[in-house]
Amino acid sequence: xxxxxxxxxxxxxxxxxxxxxxxxxxxxxIQGLVIGLRTRLxxxxxxxxRLREQLNRNSGNSSQPPSRDGPGVxxxxxxxxxxxxxxxxxxxxxxxGAQRKLVPVEELKALYDVKPPNCHRCGGIxxxxxxxxxxxxxxxxxxxxVEVTEYRLHTLTCPICGADTRAELPKGVPRGGFGPRLxxxxxxxxxxxxxxxxxxxxxxxxxxxxxxxLGSVPNLEKRTSGVIAQVVEDARTYVRSQAAAHQxxxxxxxxxxxxxxxxxxxEYVTVFLIDLHRSGEVAKKMLGTDFKGVLNSDRWSAYxxxxxxxxxxxxxxxxxDFEAFVERSGESxxxxxxxxxxxxxxxxxxxxVRKGSLSRTQFQEQMIQVRTQVxxxxxxxxxxxxxxxxxxxxxxxxxEAALWTFVDVEGVEPTNNMGEQKIRPGVLWRNSSFxxxxxxxxxxxxxxxxxxxxxxxQDRNLLDYLTEACEAAxxxxxxxxxxxxxxxxxx
Numbered sequence: 413x414x415x416x417x418x419x420x421x422x423x424x425x426x427x428x429x430x431x432x433x434x435x436x437x438x439x440x441x442i443q444g445l446v447i448g449l450r451t452r453l454x455x456x457x458x459x460x461x462r463l464r465e466q467l468n469r470n471s472g473n474s475s476q477p478p479s480r481d482g483p484g485v486x487x488x489x490x491x492x493x494x495x496x497x498x499x500x501x502x503x504x505x506x507x508x509g510a511q512r513k514l515v516p517v518e519e520l521k522a523l524y525d526v527k528p529p530n531c532h533r534c535g536g537i538x539x540x541x542x543x544x545x546x547x548x549x550x551x552x553x554x555x556x557x558v559e560v561t562e563y564r565l566h567t568l569t570c571p572i573c574g575a576d577t578r579a580e581l582p583k584g585v586p587r588g589g590f591g592p593r594l595x596x597x598x599x600x601x602x603x604x605x606x607x608x609x610x611x612x613x614x615x616x617x618x619x620x621x622x623x624x625x626l627g628s629v630p631n632l633e634k635r636t637s638g639v640i641a642q643v644v645e646d647a648r649t650y651v652r653s654q655a656a657a658h659q660x661x662x663x664x665x666x667x668x669x670x671x672x673x674x675x676x677x678x679e680y681v682t683v684f685l686i687d688l689h690r691s692g693e694v695a696k697k698m699l700g701t702d703f704k705g706v707l708n709s710d711r712w713s714a715y716x717x718x719x720x721x722x723x724x725x726x727x728x729x730x731x732x733d734f735e736a737f738v739e740r741s742g743e744s745x746x747x748x749x750x751x752x753x754x755x756x757x758x759x760x761x762x763x764x765v766r767k768g769s770l771s772r773t774q775f776q777e778q779m780i781q782v783r784t785q786v787x788x789x790x791x792x793x794x795x796x797x798x799x800x801x802x803x804x805x806x807x808x809x810x811x812e813a814a815l816w817t818f819v820d821v822e823g824v825e826p827t828n829n830m831g832e833q834k835i836r837p838g839v840l841w842r843n844s845s846f847x848x849x850x851x852x853x854x855x856x857x858x859x860x861x862x863x864x865x866x867x868x869x870q871d872r873n874l875l876d877y878l879t880e881a882c883e884a885a886x887x888x889x890x891x892x893x894x895x896x897x898x899x900x901x902x903x
Contacts, residue, residue, distance in 0.1 A: 514549055556620045558594075584887040590632060592882030594622065596875055598629055599636040603860030604874060606841045630853070636878065637856040639885040644859045647681050647866060647894045652700035654678040656823045658708045658831035659698060659715070661690060662839055665847025666854050673842070673858075674698050675835040680896040682834050682865040686854040692717050706817055708828045711807060723814035726828035730808070730815075731755055737793075737801050744801040747793050754782050754789075762818075762826055772822065779819050787812060834865055866894050 517523065525545070528538055563585060567578040586592065594616075601612045609629040616622040651657055657678050664671040664686055674685040676698045687694045692714040699707065699718075708724045709715050715723065734755065737748025761778055764770035790812070793805030808815070818824040838861060848854045867874050881891035 514547055515551075520549075558620055558622050584883070586886050588631075588635070590624075590628070592886060593875070593879045595632050595636060595882050596878035598624075598632045599856075599860060599878060600864075600874055602629065602633060603636075603856065604864045606837075606844055608845070633856045633860075634852055636882065637852070637859050639881050639891055640859050640863055640878075641855075643881075643891050643894045644683065644862045647862055648676075648683050648698075650681050650895050651676050651678045651683055652703055653705075654681075655705045656708065656821075656825075657699070657703075657705055658825075658828050658834070659695065660709065660828060660831035660835050661694075662835055662842070664838075664842055664854075666851070667847075667849055671847065671854070673835065673838045675831055675838070677830050677834045677865075680866070680869055680900060681894060682862065682869065684838065684858040684861045684865075686848070686858050690714065706821055706824050708825060708831065710828060711811065716811075720811050720813040721817070723811065724817040724824050724826070724828075725808075725811060725814045726826075727755065727759070727815075728827045728829060728832075733804050733808075737804075740798050740801060742798070743796050744793075744798045747789060747796060747801065751786065751789055754786055758782055759826070776819055779816070783816055783819070786815070837861065837865075863894065870896055870900060 527542075530536065531538060563581055565579045565581065567576050569576050581587065586595075588595075590598075597616070598612060601607045601615055602609070607615065609626050612629050613624050613626060616624050657676055659674070659676050661672050661674045664673040666686065666688065669688055671686055671688050672690045672694070674687065674694060676683050676685075683698075685694070685698055687697070695714045696717065703718070703722070706722055706724055707715065707718055708726060710726050710729045731752065734748045734751040737744045737751065739745075740748075758779065761770060761775055765772060765775045787809075790805045790809050794802050794809070796802045796805070818826045838857075841857070841861075848857055863877070864874060867877055877892060884891045
């Protein structure tokens, strides 16, 4: 049997009225009982630590979204966190106000010159012109009225053979009962503003006096989905050819099945995909196996098929990991605080690079020491007494080179904020609709989200685009492209 000081910690040895000599003469059955209880106590202590850490998990120290933070969650405001300025909320003194732009005179419906007839002081009659009158414009929406066009298709009998022939609809006329702009509006209300089928019907009825059945909404969505199918595939091809991309995924629901909504975002084009799996194979499907650029993502294993030289790990995720280190106290806390300090220094320099006050060459030189220190600290962390901290450090070190791609490769960001921002509308849609009911519904979601996000990035009008796309489909022409124009890329 091992000596008592190898079995019990110092604090228990002091509390236990048994000397080493007495322990040696203690019956083996009692020694076995003490050792067993000690083993169980260690297991319980480890479980308490794990459960306490799980209870304290929030969006500041894990990948948990802010929407799941409880009301009592308070972000840490010590070292590594930006403190408040102490100023009141809202616009600050001296800050230029944002006002609605005046409509050019040539675009006005009407213009009225209003002149005061009498002096407000003495009542004298006033005449003349004010060269710079105050301009007060009132915007109003005229009453909307749906225009219904009827096509009477005559059936005529041939005087020679007696056969009946019915006229065909002219080219460009929709085969359904709704025009391209109305079809586009229905798709936007559900696909951009995430209204329910009943709310969509209500909006069109209240605003435009359109009689639309609930079943017509998914039918029009399906038609629009088919219209934009090819341009979305072209967009997928485009993003796979870019030098830098951001990828992320979130949970979805397709019928009764668990599914995932994926996003792949670049500067001008963003594409989405709904799949029943969250795996490396789906990540490859999104990115393409011949991807030559740099992918910004978290450390999830689905992206490990890419070489580290083609990856940039998200420093927002890393910062949350370091926050978790701090909350574990002891050696883990010291390690986490030092890593946070270095992280904040790195971001300060990076913002200077983006503003132009620090050149990339200077930034790279200043980052040499930071890179060295972070690597040394992570290696020290692999021997940390806290198993969670040690495991995270080992996991980060497996892809250490992917920490610093943004330093060496221009055009790469240190965070995956773009990917997370682009997928956020999908999270809101999922929470309000509980997902989709079919594969065709999922295709509509991923395609319309691709169109909405991409057009927003390119500052193009969504209603104009979808209307033109639906008109093109009616006339047998391809829809307008989602790819950026040369002027966007060069201007």
